[in-house]
Amino acid sequence: MQVRFLPVAHFMKNYELIDSGDSEKLERFGDFVLRRPDPQALYPKHLGTSEWDKADALFETHTGKGKWRTKEEAETRGILQNWVTAFDDLSFSTTLGTFKHVGVFPEQVTNWKWLKETTVEALKTRPKVSVLNLFAYTGGSTLACASAGAEVVHVDASQGIVDVAFKNAEISGLKEKPIRWIVDDVKKFVAREIKRGNYYQGIIMDPPSYGHGPKKEIWNIEEHLLPLIEDVKKLLAPDAVFFLINGYTSGYSPIAYGNTLLSLEKKGGKVETGELLIQEKDGGRSLPAGLFARWRAL
Numbered sequence: 001m002q003v004r005f006l007p008v009a010h011f012m013k014n015y016e017l018i019d020s021g022d023s024e025k026l027e028r029f030g031d032f033v034l035r036r037p038d039p040q041a042l043y044p045k046h047l048g049t050s051e052w053d054k055a056d057a058l059f060e061t062h063t064g065k066g067k068w069r070t071k072e073e074a075e076t077r078g079i080l081q082n083w084v085t086a087f088d089d090l091s092f093s094t095t096l097g098t099f100k101h102v103g104v105f106p107e108q109v110t111n112w113k114w115l116k117e118t119t120v121e122a123l124k125t126r127p128k129v130s131v132l133n134l135f136a137y138t139g140g141s142t143l144a145c146a147s148a149g150a151e152v153v154h155v156d157a158s159q160g161i162v163d164v165a166f167k168n169a170e171i172s173g174l175k176e177k178p179i180r181w182i183v184d185d186v187k188k189f190v191a192r193e194i195k196r197g198n199y200y201q202g203i204i205m206d207p208p209s210y211g212h213g214p215k216k217e218i219w220n221i222e223e224h225l226l227p228l229i230e231d232v233k234k235l236l237a238p239d240a241v242f243f244l245i246n247g248y249t250s251g252y253s254p255i256a257y258g259n260t261l262l263s264l265e266k267k268g269g270k271v272e273t274g275e276l277l278i279q280e281k282d283g284g285r286s287l288p289a290g291l292f293a294r295w296r297a298l
Helices: 072-076 106-122 140-147 159-171 186-196 221-233 254-259 262-267
Strands: 002-008 015-021 024-029 032-037 057-062 065-070 083-087 090-094 130-134 151-156 179-183 202-205 210-212 218-220 242-247 270-279 286-296
Touching: 002 106, 065 072, 083 106, 090 140, 090 159, 106 140, 106 202, 106 242, 106 270, 106 286, 130 140, 130 186, 140 151, 140 159, 140 202, 151 159, 159 179, 186 221, 202 221, 218 221, 221 242, 242 254, 254 270, 254 286, 262 270
Parallel strands: 002 270, 032 057, 130 151, 130 202, 151 179, 202 242
Antiparallel strands: 015 024, 024 032, 057 065, 083 090, 210 218, 242 286, 270 286
16 A cells, blocks of 8 residues: 655646645635635744735634635625636636535545546546546536546535536536436445446545435444445446545544555555645645545556
8 A cells, every 4th residue: 555645736727725824724716815724734824914814705713603704895806606716627616605615625636637547547448437426525526537538426415515516517518428416315325326236437435524414314434434435345346447535534544544445456456545735835835635545456
């Protein structure tokens, strides 16, 4: 098992991490600069208060709750509506959402590139690549695979989130790609797929720490992750090419996630694990932003 660190470079056109520190990060998404909390920024800030105060929106937390505070000038420019942020050839509807989220995770750019490259390479020797994306959120990995020629089944428990993912496919020019949009509890969907005898060449999982299905089904990562991974492995086709797990739950390490995939090395290929990082604008420090474990057969 190989350990890697995957930094997202600072020189993307529509996104940059301007600065971080003192448990905050300052980012630009398209035309707007956002200031929001980040517990991984344990170090001092580089830039002074005057630069941080230029943010168009600030996510404030009070007694465990949070809300966005926006500047009037930014509201005039449309920050309270959805705006588009592009990452290479994929576009996302960005918004000031709840829990400090904005609808896209920039650190995933390196995984999206890996998914594209893996899919393109696989299609050289296979008639198709069918991908199952579980806990699929707003569709970054779905769009990456679809843009590379894969057929994708996109599963998330929230109708609203799936609607946003469909919109992202539209604005990315991928509306006509073979993507099935499914609102369902992931555990129940996987169990039905096993009974139906369906198989996939690629699996993607982005499990939350806690969550609810559309019928209030409970998801708890400590209790449900390992049984789900073992079930999902049953959906891998004999000619499977990849399995990717993303992690954001505190207390877990990349190696812990990687150990759950080691059995796949019997099919060939290797498991690699590591941290997802975002490099600051000046090219110096990198902000830890998540972890991954992934197996590739090629």
